[in-house]
Amino acid sequence: MKSYAEIAASPVLMVLVLAGLAFVAGLCVVFYRKTSKRALELGIPKETLDAVKKNTITLTIVPSISIVIGLFTLSTVIGTAWAWFRLSVVGAVTYELIAAQMATAALGFEEMTTAMGSDASTFAAIMLVMSIGIIFGNVFNLFAGKALVTTIKNAGTKQGGFGPIMNGCFMLALMGVMLPFQAIKGGVYIAVMLTSLAVAYLMNLLIKKTGATWLGNFTMAFTLIIGMASSLFWLKVF
């Protein structure tokens, strides 16, 4: 039987992973094209769509780089190919490390580094556990997603006066949980949130004063980068 390391670095695994990633990328393209067309049909101006696209592209850069940082950690344990797939499909580095650790523990290894010295079946077990353990969100969405989205959307548009109020409640509830959850972590978290808020406010003010509406496409990206960078300063204050 081949070793853990040989399978983790095998070209066959890389080819399978590339096929999986190509499938997901293809799916994204289909969704992107269909919804872009739909947005235009619904009367959303092309300029607005372009602004949303520019904002999305700039906003995505920094969080994606943080995923790459996770890739460095994960690839040392499960190889580049499987780490690449896991972080591109469903996974987040924290879950992946927990899943890999639980699989190695169930196989009787004290440390993940010890498991890396074993045979291919250990690696196969880790791959299976990581996949099965995270699959349920997608399975549930597969069966319940349409009913859930359609029911809530219908309620939002049919209930007359309460519909628009109801629509806003989901976002307010989400923020209502996220803000205290971040704030309770300490002064640096609060300061970073306030810094981001201030940057967003100042950029909006700048756009209004100068008429430089193109800046709006980069507001979230600037806010994110300055907010994150400010943590280095706030850590010295608190």
Next chain:
Amino acid sequence: MQDEKKYNDSIHLIGRIGTIGAIGFMVGIPIAICVIYNCFPSMSTVMGAAGTLLAMFIPSAISEVISYAPILGSASYITFITGNVMNLKLPVAISAQSIAGVTSNTPESDAISTMAIALSSLETLAIIAVGVLLLTPLKPFLSTPAITTATGYMVPALFGGLLLGVYTQSGKKRIKNKWILALFPIVVMGIGILIWPKLTSYQGYCILGMIVLTLAVAYALYKAGIVKEYTVGEEEGK
């Protein structure tokens, strides 16, 4: 209406096919490796470890789908397939809706959010691919203490930047006394955390519970005539 139903049916069909395909790759790749290299692990060991993970993640997976689907709409398929919901996909959706000036749960927000998340997912796939190619040269830079520290504060920076868009109102249609609905979940959650700090371990459940509570309060206030939609310049003063 017929057109809307036809579009909804097709987008959900694509989402379901995509989800089945993604699940197929997630489970299929490990199984293919086991078959090709004849390295099947003990199934009892795999199911033991996977079962523990499932027990941990099934409740939160269900609550995540129920909580986020109303905000994401049909984008929930691509979101749950590509993961990184809280640190990337939700902020992208919220920001896109804010820039386009659309409300959650409307056909417009559904199209805009799905387009933005599909684009964001494609970009993330590309950035991770670049990260894999540049794994060795990038590692020293992205592993510096400043970068890793700042990355730890990404979520507060993101949500701080989204505050303005979520809590301020623009456009002709607005919600009277929206501030009550905005403040309610923050106050309840804040008190909840102060009484029982362990609540922070149950973020998914808290969001789900807070959605139900906020909707209930919104409905009561709507019935009492305290919260209602109005058009700027028409009923504002009433």
